Amino acid sequence: MSMRIRTSALTALAVAALAAGTVLTAPAAGAAPKAAPPTFLSASQLPPHPTSAWTAGPVTEGFPDGLGQCVDTEGVSSYDYRYREFRTDLDTSAVQLTVVADTAALAKALAKHYDDLIRTCADRIEKAYPDVEAEGRDYGSLPVEEGARVRGLHTESSGGASDISLLSVGRDGRTVTVVSWGQLGDFGDAPVGAFKKTTTTAVNKLY
Structure with a gap:
């Protein structure tokens, strides 16, 4: 399935995502004061590409379309989203999203919500696109700050x-980050060890 298909899947999967986790909203009053914005990964901290260097885009306000295949803003649209996209000269891309919640408890629930969406993504893709086979894998948790989890997703069209x-x-703390890496290939092409290192760096680097 191409990146174009991934982007076009955003609308269909956004509806399905509502069933995958609890709707989360920020409190109307009593919100904590805003702290300094979280720091993002640099291009050199992405899994090394064998033939092409990574290029980092600017940090941008909003929600990236590149995460629409599995993660969206349904139920959490009241939060402030910031992201950075990364590219190589070949068909490999990555994106990092950060979300600052009003409390650590809300951030914990938000992290679980996003992980649930990723965990169930393969099933939702197959329901939305009968000509696509999808498989998800759990690569385990990482002992960094309040924790992180890495998962894999393979899709193949007819x-x-x-x-x-x-x-x-x-x-x-109150900040959740989502990191995504993708390219043409299958599970054997996934740099799982390097991506775990990137995820650890991403969480450590937030503040």
Whole structure:
């Protein structure tokens, strides 16, 4: 399944995501004062590409379309989203999202919500696209700050297009970060060890 198909899947999967986790909203009053914004990964901290260097885009306000395949803003749209996209000269891309919740408890629930969406993503893709086979894998948790978890997702269309993604959710206090890496290929092409290192760096680097 190509990146174009991933992006076009955003609308269909956004509806399905409501059933995957608890709707989370920020309190109307008593919110904590805003702290300094979290820091993002740099290009050199992404899993090394064998033939092409990573390029980092600017840190941007809003929610990235690149996460729409598995993660969206349904039920949590009241939060402030910031993201950075990364590219290589070949068909490999990555994105990091950060979300600052009003309390650590809300951030904990938000991290679980996002992880649940990623965990159930393969099933939702197959329901939305009968000509696509999808498989998810759990690569375990990481002992960084309040914790992180890494998962993998492989999709293959009836036409033979094969894509592999690695996704992680981590938390430091009130801040949640989601990191996604993807390219053409299957599970054998996924740099799981390097991506775990990237995820650990992403969470440690937030503050």
